[in-house]
Amino acid sequence: MPVALRYGLLVAAVLVAALMSLTIGQRTDVGLHNVLQLLFVDDGSLARSAVVDLRLPRTLVAALVGVNLGLAGLALQAVTRNSLASESVLGINQGAALGVAIAAVMPSLMIVSFDVMAIIGAMLAGLVTFSIAGGLSGRLDSMRLILAGVTVGAFSFAFVRFAFTLEDNISRLVLSWTAADISSSTYGQALPLIWWALGGVAVSAFMAHSFNLLALGDGASQGLGVDPRRLRLMGAGLAAILTGASVAAAGPVMFVGLVMPHLCRLWFGNNHRLLVPAVALGGAGLVLLADVISKLVRFPYETPLGIICALIGAPYFLYATLRARNMS
Amino acid sequence: MTLKSWLAALGGALILSTVPALGVEITHDLGTTDVPDNPQRIVVLEYSFVDTLAAIGVVPVGIADDNDRPSIVPAYTEIIGDDWTSVGLRREPSLEIIASLNPDLIIADTSRHEAVYGALSEIAPTIVFDSLTGTYEVALDAAKTIAHALGKDAEIDARLAEHTTKMEGYKAEIGDMSGWSAQFIVDNGQGIFLHSPVSYNGSLLAWFGFKSNMPTPDGHTYPEAIVNTSLEQLSEINPQIIIRGKYTDPGLTDSWKGQPLWENVAAVQKGNVYDVIAHNWSRLRGVLASEGSAADPVEIVKQLKQERAAGVRVAPRGRLMAPLTRRCAPPSPAEGRRGPDCGALYVMAFSWRMKPSVAGSGSAGCGDAVRAMLTEGPLIRPSGTFSHKGRRRDCGAFCAMVDSARHCREPLGWSRRCR
Numbered sequence: 153m154p155v156a157l158r159y160g161l162l163v164a165a166v167l168v169a170a171l172m173s174l175t176i177g178q179r180t181d182v183g184l185h186n187v188l189q190l191l192f193v194d195d196g197s198l199a200r201s202a203v204v205d206l207r208l209p210r211t212l213v214a215a216l217v218g219v220n221l222g223l224a225g226l227a228l229q230a231v232t233r234n235s236l237a238s239e240s241v242l243g244i245n246q247g248a249a250l251g252v253a254i255a256a257v258m259p260s261l262m263i264v265s266f267d268v269m270a271i272i273g274a275m276l277a278g279l280v281t282f283s284i285a286g287g288l289s290g291r292l293d294s295m296r297l298i299l300a301g302v303t304v305g306a307f308s309f310a311f312v313r314f315a316f317t318l319e320d321n322i323s324r325l326v327l328s329w330t331a332a333d334i335s336s337s338t339y340g341q342a343l344p345l346i347w348w349a350l351g352g353v354a355v356s357a358f359m360a361h362s363f364n365l366l367a368l369g370d371g372a373s374q375g376l377g378v379d380p381r382r383l384r385l386m387g388a389g390l391a392a393i394l395t396g397a398s399v400a401a402a403g404p405v406m407f408v409g410l411v412m413p414h415l416c417r418l419w420f421g422n423n424h425r426l427l428v429p430a431v432a433l434g435g436a437g438l439v440l441l442a443d444v445i446s447k448l449v450r451f452p453y454e455t456p457l458g459i460i461c462a463l464i465g466a467p468y469f470l471y472a473t474l475r476a477r478n479m480s
Numbered sequence: 481m482t483l484k485s486w487l488a489a490l491g492g493a494l495i496l497s498t499v500p501a502l503g504v505e506i507t508h509d510l511g512t513t514d515v516p517d518n519p520q521r522i523v524v525l526e527y528s529f530v531d532t533l534a535a536i537g538v539v540p541v542g543i544a545d546d547n548d549r550p551s552i553v554p555a556y557t558e559i560i561g562d563d564w565t566s567v568g569l570r571r572e573p574s575l576e577i578i579a580s581l582n583p584d585l586i587i588a589d590t591s592r593h594e595a596v597y598g599a600l601s602e603i604a605p606t607i608v609f610d611s612l613t614g615t616y617e618v619a620l621d622a623a624k625t626i627a628h629a630l631g632k633d634a635e636i637d638a639r640l641a642e643h644t645t646k647m648e649g650y651k652a653e654i655g656d657m658s659g660w661s662a663q664f665i666v667d668n669g670q671g672i673f674l675h676s677p678v679s680y681n682g683s684l685l686a687w688f689g690f691k692s693n694m695p696t697p698d699g700h701t702y703p704e705a706i707v708n709t710s711l712e713q714l715s716e717i718n719p720q721i722i723i724r725g726k727y728t729d730p731g732l733t734d735s736w737k738g739q740p741l742w743e744n745v746a747a748v749q750k751g752n753v754y755d756v757i758a759h760n761w762s763r764l765r766g767v768l769a770s771e772g773s774a775a776d777p778v779e780i781v782k783q784l785k786q787e788r789a790a791g792v793r794v795a796p797r798g799r800l801m802a803p804l805t806r807r808c809a810p811p812s813p814a815e816g817r818r819g820p821d822c823g824a825l826y827v828m829a830f831s832w833r834m835k836p837s838v839a840g841s842g843s844a845g846c847g848d849a850v851r852a853m854l855t856e857g858p859l860i861r862p863s864g865t866f867s868h869k870g871r872r873r874d875c876g877a878f879c880a881m882v883d884s885a886r887h888c889r890e891p892l893g894w895s896r897r898c899r
Contacts, residue, residue: 178713201740206712325670335710
């Protein structure tokens, strides 16, 4: 299949998933037959308001979170040269969650905003994971990387869970947030994500060639003019920023960053120049699909997005682990 | 007699002497428990059990009060006093503190404490009732059973008789509301939670005769009783009356102001969104609690009827108007802004309940002010003016605006120029 056709199919899948996400909801006066008309023509009806004011920001958040997390996972898998690496396995997701939980529990510690707290948390968690794994000295040990990620993730999430034991209101707030409930997303959350996602795509595309070289090994890539240590730092930093921004908007959505690069590699091969747009599209499609499922599982009530993503992602993680013959 | 029969007799005597002579067997949600006769040291792990003890005048030694003593409201502390120990969160009470209180009876909640029931039972006999997800009727039944366990059957019967009279009185005052759908919602700033027909508040509103537009769920789990939902779902349920308990101010619902979906909810459109005290409505359940919250629907219906009888806005009549009308006439809607002397007080104290869209958002403090006016007679209304943030303000209006009824009744600390 030519590459262009594959991209075309992927774009079509994302559009269909987005349309489904916009169509499905509690109001009965929105259906496939009129959703596009409602989206583009302002007829002042309540159905139009439901689509544009409530569902569109939510669909945007789902798609953009998918883009960000997919790219973060791709960058992490590239710089660690480990196909099991992803922001949730390396504890970055949980670190971002910790940042937001701290901001929610102790508002006085909130330095700037939820976004920034989440990014700081994600960066710190990533830094700790990488330094435990020996990444700062230039030699990454894959086994240690995964174990360090698990440790950092468990440690961060222990603190998030601590918030559950606090007073009812704080715990419900943190709980609904850690379950990644995006049902009341607003444009205020969706618009910043657009910039993060655009930046993520641009930087990833810029780094794609270096990722390809790094795949040849540290020595070879250095010989070809790429400093593996600097690239690792930049890749991990990019992943932390993208994860942090997503977590601040939607909560810790797990496993997207793990699943999507994997699937895309099966379909597009190992060339990161092709993978970057594919993973961005695929991530958007996957989270949109999860969003659709989250609305249908307990219709007319909603199931948080994070739970659906974990239900999709965890079995895949198991599958990938079993298939990975060699951890390094 | 053989040695064997002697031993058997001795053993029997021993057993008889260790088993308490009296005691009562209580069947509850998680089994059957022998409650010792006349328990003295009782620990309760939900607010509704505090309610029951208050109803029969029994003082608990320990209460799971979420580490927040004021959460045990004056209606309870007037009866049970302040001499109890906090045993921590209702969700996760401290077993250590409970054990240190050396209780002889623990009353726990089915869904919250099922996991620790074994541990609690080791500390003391534990009886368990569905408070969190139970209905109004379940709460009354639990009260009866608890009173029976404490040997206070006569007291609870008398109290329930009084309760029934009171509630029937309220119901009669409310009248036939079968054409009106009412919905209680909690707004915690992040999301809204609808109390469904199988929840305590849903069943209480149904008992008063209000309709519910929410589908009745099959089960009684927490997410079925207290449904976390979105504006879109609310717009589909489309209740004619919204009774709103806000834990934060401004709440999430306030951020929806101006959105067509919110403005077109029947209750919002007609100005029938009424704020109540979130804690009292959403957390307190039982005999005293229902009598307390019954005042709200009674008041709401009174205003609905007045509104319908006299058009859009109605000047409050009767004894409440006396201390206010003497100095100035209530303003017309157009003059509401220009007559700060008692117009602001009037708008704040009366109209926010009738017409929130005209009066602006009513804060919980003003709810207190109105409730106090309605139940305890006129407030002390400070006279004079003072300067605040560069603007000259009327003491009375400002007091009603920023302070709760309590402060209005007490000498005011915030400006010496107000008397």
